[in-house]
Amino acid sequence: MKDYYAVLGIASDAPLAEIRQAYRRSAQQYHPDRNRSPEAPERFRDVQEAYETLSDVRRRHDYDENRRRNLLEKPLETAQEIWNHYLAGVLS
Template sequence: MSDLYEQLGLRSDATLADIKKAFRQKAAQYHPDRNDAADAPARFRAVQEAYDVLADADKRQAYDDNRRRNLLDSPIDTAREIWNGYLDKLL
């Protein structure tokens, strides 16, 4: 599973207003009616799923708890995933 905050282009300390604003921008950008790229429907669904979790306080808390637990349970794998994502953006 990819990082839901990353899907919306946000930091993990984003407010609900930030989440809503980012969702509206990304949804408009990737909506299949506006974007004819082959991956637009999949990216739109990913943005929608990220919003569904992050906009709901209980789901967001569970997601954040799971992110912290993954970092603690498997720090090497988590660090590798973070660095790979970072390096992929640079290239």
């Protein structure tokens, strides 16, 4: 499970305005026309997917519920995945 909040670099309680701002910033950074990195297209798709999910109230609620469930059922695996995804974003 991807951590869409980490993809956009925002807190899980971020308001819609902050989500939009983070999306615009990340989309510009990873847009394949601007970023020639081989992983840019994949990162750009991740950013789009994160925005589509978090900007829709119902989808965000469902995502948050699923995220909470995963943290309770498989805390170490989920935490490791979130941490690895976060580090990949910070180090790139």
